[in-house]
Amino acid sequence: MSAATTQFTLADLERMPADGMHREILHGELIEMPPPTLRHEIIAARINRSLVLFLGRKEFGMVFLSKMGYRLLSDDRTWVEPDVSFVRKERVQSSLDKDYVDGAPDLAVEVISPSESAQDVEDKIEAYLSGGAHAVVVVYPKKQTVKLFLSEGTSRTLRGGDVLTLPGLLPGWEMPVTEIFAA
Helix, strand or coil: CCCCHHHHHHHHHHCCCCCEEEEEEEEEEEEEEECCCHHHHHHHHHHHHHHHCCCCCCCEHHHHEEECCCCCCCCCEEEECEEEEEEEHHHHHHHHHCCEEEEEEEEEEEECCCCHHHHHHHHHHHHHCHHHCCEEEEEEEEEEEEEEEEEEEEEEECCCCEEEEEECCCCEEEEEEEHHHHC
């Protein structure tokens, strides 16, 4: 990014038109994407449903679908809306008097669209982890793979017969990868 590039902030994002485009800001750079596809939304809804059913009445935290925004850094130049996110109860409670949650969600799930660049995806993963996320799950519909990135610096790729679990964050929750991509 050159010095002459416009640096966007949350205030700029809030002034943009409600025209159906999905917008995020990463380190001051505006990222615009068309609305998600049906397949994208089905995958996000399946993961959301699995988390909601698992949590039930446990009051362990809240699961959010896309449209929940997170200011990852205090300078208002990194603002993202994961496709699915989970925030622990105590963090939800401490944010109720604010418009948004400061910092990353405890779990961020991104379903990758054809319009997203590999660099943007990598930058977003790094921003989530730097912002305090415990885990980032990146779903690649075309390849039918899931990549899991954990805050301690480990990552793994899941396919077909694998099961997505997050024992350090959501002990007991599991979701077969085949369920994520079911027809």
